[in-house]
Every structure is written in structure tokens, then in C-alpha cells.
Amino acid sequence: MFTLFNMIPRAFEYYAPASVSEALSLLQKYGDESKVLAGGQSLVPLMKLRLVSPAHIIDIGRIPGLSYIKEEDNKIRIGALTTHHEVETSPVVKSKCMVLSEAESHVGDQQVRNRGTIGGSACHADPAADVPSVLVALDAEFKMTGSSGDRVVDARNFFQDIFTTDLRQNEILAEITVPALPPRSGSTYLKFERGAGDFAIVAVAAAVTLDQAGVCQDVRLGLAGVESIPLRALKAEEALKGKKPDDNAILEAAARASEQSKPSSDIRGSAEYKKEMVKVFVKRALKTALSRVS
């Protein structure tokens, strides 16, 4: 049944732990009754709409040391509390992982990007959101901290279902690692949206790496808005790998991505339309990414 009144959330207890271990013990104590708050840009609206009503809010936003961007061994390590704005404008991310920077520039509006975090967006796991499709495309690694230590999973195991990840109730996400794209790579995030700041009708994260002869060495395609999880379009990637990315190969990849998509009909468009748009935007994203290969 629809809730027909909503402005102020149900009552909750608020905690602001100063360390990861303090946060973990609160999570341990309150279990399913608790929810971690980072930037609050998804959780707070859901609480106001009374779609979720956690009894205990554990605000990890004041824990030091979880906000950083570091380049190491051809990888970019990003602290979970790094804001969208910080990721978007990071020179390292811009030069080594353009697709992520571009995706971040599409998240909500500037106010949301100033407060919302990359880790929060990943944990929220909205399949139509901008950042998760990039993380899936790049096969990002997720470092989660629990009372028994750290563990790392990759993107295909992290995103499990709509709004559901591999993160356990007694863990927090600490870090996301994405690859620095190798030389002769080009990438882009192309979003088809009804209006600025909206979730995507469909969006495509694309990264390509060519060899000296102009053959596709690596292709990465992540799709938003077409499945219950951010979708890695593997079959489409296969259509290009080891080939010269001519128009036919691109169209074949686009067709495969469309086939693999299982969007649902909603206010942003019918399933039929979204599948067609996957075709159009995979094609356009690949062309843009290829034009950026340097």
C-alpha cells in the first residue's frame, strides 16, 4: 500500500562513531535494526518517504581516513567516503579513468555530488544509478571491513540484486579499486536521461583498449537501467575483442548488448524502447570511446 504522507522519517537513534571499530561494534549490536549512513543522498530520501525506517542510524561520515584517491600499480584506490564531486574532479581519475569521472558528473545535481559518496552509491546498488555500471564495466574491487578483518570481492560478485550487495550486516565498505586504463585506451559514460539529474532511461559505460594495429585488445561495457543489477555486457564485449572496431562490429556489439538487456517498463520508458536505446547508446558510446583512444 502506498504511504500517502511523508516528510519526516519515523523516529530513530543516531550514532556518529569516530572509528571503524566503533562503527562495527554498533553494527554488531543493532544488527538488522541498523543502517549505515554515509552521504545520505539515497538513504535520507527513502527514510523521508518512509520506505525504509531503520531504528538505528550509524553515521560513518565522521570516521577519518576513508576519503582518498591514490594511484598505485596501475590501479586507482578510492576511499569509500570520497564524494562524487571529489572523484569527478580528481586529475588522476580524469586522466586514467575518464569513464568514472564522466559518470560521477551525471550523479544527481551538484548538491548531491557534494555530499553523496562513491561507497554509498555502490552499497545502495540502484541498478539505474550512474556509478555502479562503471564499477561493473571496470570489474572494480570492493574492500569490506568486518570485525574479523578485511575481504575483497569483485564487482560481479558485489552486486547481487536490486538494492542488494554482498556487503554483510556487520561490515562496512572501506575502499573501491578501479584499474587505471592502459595506454591506447578510450572511455566514456553516455547517459540517456529525461531531464538533468534524473536516473538514466539507459546509460552505457564503455572503455576500449586497442593494440598497435588498431585491434580491440580489451572492451568493457556496463549498462545502467536495464536489469535488476548494473549489467556487464559480456557478449557485446566478445563481439569486439580481437577485431577491428569497424561499424559492423560496433553494430553487432550493440545488438548483443540489447539482447542481453532485460529492462522493465516504468515511467522512464517501456522495456521495448529501453532495449532499442541500449542499441543506440552502446553504438554511440563505443564510437566516442574509440575516438578518445590516444
Add this chain to the structure above:
Amino acid sequence: MSAKKTMLGAPIKRKEDIRFITGRGRYVDDFNPPNTVYMGVLRSPYAHAKINNIHFNKEKIKPLSILTGNNSPLKPLPVFINIPGMKPYSPQALASGKARYVGEPVAAIVVDSRSDVEDALEGIQLEYEPLEAVVDAETALQTGSPLLYDEWGTNLIVKRTASRGDVDRAFREAEATVKGRFKIGRQTAIPIENRAVIASFDPYSERLTIWCTSQQPHRTRDTVAEAFNLPLEKVRIIAPDVGGGFGVKFGVYPEYLLATYFTLLLKRPVKWVEDRREHLMSAIHGREQTHYFEMAAGRDGRITGFKDHVVADVGSPSIISMSPPAKTLQLITGCYKLENFKVDVDFVATNKAPFGPVRGNGRPEAILVVEHALDLVAQELKMDPVEVRMRNFVSPRDMPYDSGTGLRYDSGDFAAVLKKACELIDYNGLRKQQEAQHGKGRSIGIGAVCYVEDTGFGPSKTSGRPGYETAFIRVERTGAVNLYTGASPHGQGLETTLAQICAEELTIHPEDVNVVFGDTERVPYGIGTFGSRSAVVAGSAALLAARKAKEKMLAIASHVLDASPESMILGGGVFMSGGEGRSISFRDVAKAAYDAAGLPPRLEAGLQASSYFDPPALTFSCGAHVAVVEVDSETGNVKVLKYVVVDDCGKVLNPVVVHGQIEGGVAKGIGGALLEQLKYDENDQLLTSTLMDYLIASSMDVPELEIDRLETPSESNPLGVKGVGEGGTIGAVAAVVSAVQDALRPFGGGVDQVPLTPEVVWRLLWKQTG
């Protein structure tokens, strides 16, 4: 004191903007009387359901008071717009017996703290018996459809027709005909400020004060006083700064009466500020109509006949639901001289939110359809669409022109505004470019349309209700002026334009004129601000009141200077005696009026005057809009590339204000053509209940506008002005639709609905179905 740059017609900045832009406006929610309690409204989750028992969850917060529809003592809301022959209904503040739309108030509660409102509402459970609902007007007209009012035996509230000439013969003898179905979606106004009310009854003085978001405080006062049998002089309505109205704050809403009920009961101030979801589901919706139109023409492009059958979905009928379709019927012939036409409108009840005026109030719908029909004729005849329009306009020689629908166009040169707009945008050059690009993958469309609209609501005699507006002016002893207006501005810029009008007449500076509004205890009885009327009617009242004050000042000045009254002139803030060369300042005359000792015999002290200006007739604005759009043929996405408006709203009092009105109006029209849609799902639930889902045009969707004007002064008011608040929207919906139609031409397709969302356009391009 006075300077040319402050005269009427000068582009002075809006006085009120400093307050608004710096966040110093005071809106209803900014008022917090001590001891305030908070109201919450429980709303029907069903589109159609019988309401049975009420239960309380004892663990939840217990309200101070509760009222349900089944035990409500409140009188029905008075229906403001009545159409002869319409089925009877009595809108209730709280649904009793059954609920007729999702979001309809079914119970109201009051609690001590705002933070408890939602929790307390969660503690109330109403027992519903869901009924089959109908949310589509054409389905609602079929036999066997669920009925909103069983006693009617139908959902057809009323049918209205307008006709002229012999339309059947026109179609029989036509050299060319076109026809189509056009569906206009359900949309709403989206003021920045939602609805809000504080009702406060003081038991000692027995006075009731209500702060509320209103476009017409006096009518609200009359309604509240009558609803609760209160003496009129004991009820005071204050509409402080109001963050936009566009028609949705026209009437008295159930929530205003509920808050009044509770304050009379509890003797404490009761506050209700709605959230956006409540607003989207229960404040007035507008626009929704489906047209089945046919147009007949000769080979020469002359329109010989027009037929239209309009199915207007007014939702669950309320106080002002019949207004927009009635207005559509009046304006359906647009700017064109149609000798033969027949138009029917079905007013249909459905299980959706109440209907009413939304910027343009039925006019954008009319202009859209007639302009679209002309585009189809042009296509059929392979003529330029601008040329077809030129051959059919009502010309200035035809003025005053009887439209045959109940309107009498007073003035306007439709061909001239369209010609000027086409020149500005280089229409012929654009057509050549378009041809050159044809087949090169870019789908450019050009839409050039013309609109006309009745503005300056009144006069009382023909409209059958008060159509005047009032002004009361008081020149204070310092020479400063307080102007009290019965209009109720909520963003239009009237504080500036009314000050300019007084300043011009009194040759003082607009900064020295303070405009007071929105308080029934301070301002004279007024009709309010709506329907592009305030500059016309309230502006004229301000002028006439200022003129009366000036006359008294002339009498005083001539007495003080011992000069003949005939020789006196006022200029630059100084009264001068032409012959004798003597003078006295405006300020000194004002002081003399209050000091009294030096007044002429038989002249009362003080310096004030009032005017009730009742216009002799409606006055008609017009304008041409030309839009250039690009359609992405792969996605159906439409981008507006260029936009030109040539508007004729008579004499322009302040181009800054006029441009602002047009710009806002065009943005609303572009949104209406491409984005805005209130959507109900198969379970009759409103899907678009947040601004994430209901899209309005942002700065990303509106190109730089080029705005120019012609000035055909109105002869029905002393200022020569015509209304401008709605024209931007009226023209823009039609222009964007016309441009998309033009872009789709090479594909063999055409548009048949708004909003033209990307998927709709994509289907029109590739699927040939809606």
C-alpha cells in the same frame, strides 16, 4: 525627483526581487504563532472505495483531535464555476461515504508537534471497500463503466456546443479535408511553494485570522465566513508572499476549511503545510483533453469548415473543474476567421484528482489543436504553413470580431505579429537550410504559430460575478504613497508595475510608492490575481485612484499658491502655476493636506482616494511563436534549438516584467509540450508523485529566447494594456508541437499527443502507433 527612466514603459528592475532573491520573502510556513498545533491529512489510497469504519492503533501517537468524512459537520465547498445543465454534486472537505480519487482527504488530525504528524496519521486505519475505478475519460463514457456518482447514471457531467454557419455543407463541398485525434496529457502548475495554511481563532476577540497560499484572499474570506457562519468582519485572510499560483491557488481547498474547523474547536493556531507528494496528488490538475478534429479547406488554403469533439477529463469534479474545458470551447477558433464550425465538449468525471486552471486555463489546449489542424491542412495542400495562416487570420479590419463562441476580439494584428516573428528568426532562410539538410541525417523542424487570448477578466455585467479590481491610495504627509490593491500578486511583479503607474501619474519616483496587498483587513475588497488580469484591471484602478488623489492635490496647491486651478500643472514632483510662475512641491502639498489649517474651504483634510475599476470588456492579447527543434531520429529526443516570440500585450508598462512573464510562460509551454505528465498506472495509482517523476523544464531544456513586441493599445482601459501572464505558455505548447510535426514530416509521421516524450516521438517515427 522624477526621471524619464522611471516612467511607464521603462525597464526598471522589480522592487520585490531583492526580497525574493535574498531569501527574505515571508511565506505562510515562515509564520509561527505561539501555541501552534499541526494538522495532518489522511488521504485515500484508493481511486474509488467505500469508506467504512475507522480504527486507531493505540501504540501510536494520539491526536488532539480527529475528524473523518463520515462524522464531519462541514458544509460542502461552494462550486465556483457552474455550467448550465451540469449534473449536481457537492464537493466535501472530507470524503464521506466514498472516496473518488487517490489522495482525496478522508480524515484529518491535529497534533502538538510537527514531527508527530506522520506518526499520528500512521495510527489511523480506515476500513475501505475498494470499488472498480475509471481513470480514462473515454472509458468512463462507455456503458457499464464504474460511476463516480451512481445517482447520475453516467459520468458525463455536461455537454456544451458552439457552432456557426453550415459545417456539414462546408465539409461536403470541401476541396480538401484533414482529420486527427489529439490527446493532451494531464499536467499541473508546480508552483515552487506548495499549499499552506495557518488558521488562528482568538476566543477573546472572537476573531479568526487565516494565513494561506491564495490568489484571491477576499473570496477565501467570504467562503470561510459562510462555511462557519462567522461574521464577515471577524474573519481576516492574509496571503503573504505566495510562491507562485498559476491557477492552482485560485480556490478554497478542503485543507483550509479543515484547519479552520480545528482552530475554532481547539482555540489554538492550526498549521498545515503540504509536501510535494500531497500537492501532486491532490492540488488541482489541468489540461487533459482528447480532441477529434476535422478541418475543411479550399485549394487556395482558405479554411472552410472546422469540427472538433473534445473529451475533457475533469477528474473528480470540484469547485472549479469546469473552467478549463469551457475556456477551450470559447477559444477553439484561435486567430482564424472561421465561417463554419461546430465544436462539442464532453465534461467527463473520472477517478482522478480535481481539475482546474493551470497557466492558460484551457487556452493552450484550444490554440494547440487549431494550430495543429492548420499544419495538417498545409501539409495536405503542400503549402507553406505560414502562408495558410496568413490567408485565414481575422484581420484588424474585422475588429471587433465575434468569434461565434462567446468572445468578442477587441483588437490585434495577427498577421503582423507572425510576419515580424518570421522575419526575426529568418523563417525563409531556415526553410532553405532545412531543405538543404534534408536527407543528411538531421531532422530539423520549424513551427510558427499564432495565439490570441482573452485577458483582463471582468466585466462584472457580462461575466455575472464581480469582475472589477480595486485600488485605495493614500498619499502620506511626507509625500510617500501607500497603494492598497485588491489584486493579490504572487510573483508577477505587480509591486513594481503598480508603483510605476502611480509614480507616473503623480510624477514621483516608484521607490516612493509602497504597494500593499494580500490582507483582507488592510486592502479593499478585491477579486484577486488570475487570468492575466491584474495589470489590466488592478493597474487601471491604481491609475484612477492616483488621478483622484492628484486632483485633490491640485486643488490644495492652487489654494496655497493663490493661483487659478485651471492654470495648475504637476510635473517632476512639483505643482506649478503656469501663468504666475509660482510653485509648491508635491511633498509640501501632502503636508498641507494633513496640517489642514491652510486648506481651501469645504475641503476635507487628508489625502486618499479609491477606485473600483470594472472594465467595459475583455481585452485580447496575441502573439506569434516560432520554434526550431531538432529531433534525434534514433531516440526520439527533441531539442529546442531556437525560439522567437513577438507578443502584443498592448502598452508595455515595464519590459523587464513583460519579458519575465513571457520567458516563464514559454518554459512552462516547452515543458508542457515535451515533459510534463501526471501518470496513473493500471491500479489507478499516481506514478508521478515526486518531482523526480514529474518533469518540468529546466534551464537545460529552454534555449535563449528572442522576444520582441508590437503594441496595439487596448481601448477598454485607460492604460491601454492587455494581459501577459499566460500568453507565453499558450503560444509555446503549440509552437513546439508544430515544430516537431514539421520535423516528422519526411518520415511520413505526425504528432498526436503531448507531452512528446522521447519514447512517444520514437514510436511516431518508427511504429506509427501511439
